[in-house]
Amino acid sequence: MLQAGEPFAAPEEIDDWLTKRLRRQRRLDRHPARCRYWFIVDEGAIRRPIGGQKAMAEQLSRLLRVCQLPHITIQVLPFSAGQHSELGGSLTLLTMPDRSVVAYEEGSRSGTLFEETDEVSHRQALYDLLRAQALSPRDSEAMISAVLEGLTDAIPREARPVAEEQL
Secondary structure, three states, X not given: OHHHHOOOOOHHHHHHHHHHHHHHHHHHHOOOOOOOEEEEEEHHHHHOOOOOHHHHHHHHHHHHHHOOOOOEEEEEEOHHHXXXXXXXXXXXXXXXXXXXXXXXXXXXXXXXXXXXXXXXXXXXXXXXXXXXHOOOHXXXXXXXXXXXXXXXXXXXXXXXXOOHHHO
């Protein structure tokens, strides 16, 4: 995925980005008292086969494990929601220790941090709209499970990802 986003990057750069991304992802497994994560994932992200069926199955299995954690909520924004404010980009809202909120919008090549109250409030309203358009957490989990099941059925048994419970 990183290579697709930056096809001219050197392998060392890709490795560095991957290392940083994996380091950030480890934060999800910790449960600090004040940290909550709420993700809205476009349906295309769970259906578009990136890296092959086995890699997708591993990623979807990871999503299902993560959504079981008490401090994490995942919602899928289904194709049926139609157009939405974050097509082609992403929106991150961060509540700081002093309870102030900042917003970060990112496109394929750049990002912008918003700290001004009016700008942040506007993006909070956009996020609220996305949450309303998304499936419930339970229905999102069911959709991810169904996509995973379809992938797993297509992977030869010997090549399927090993479930953590089997380790």
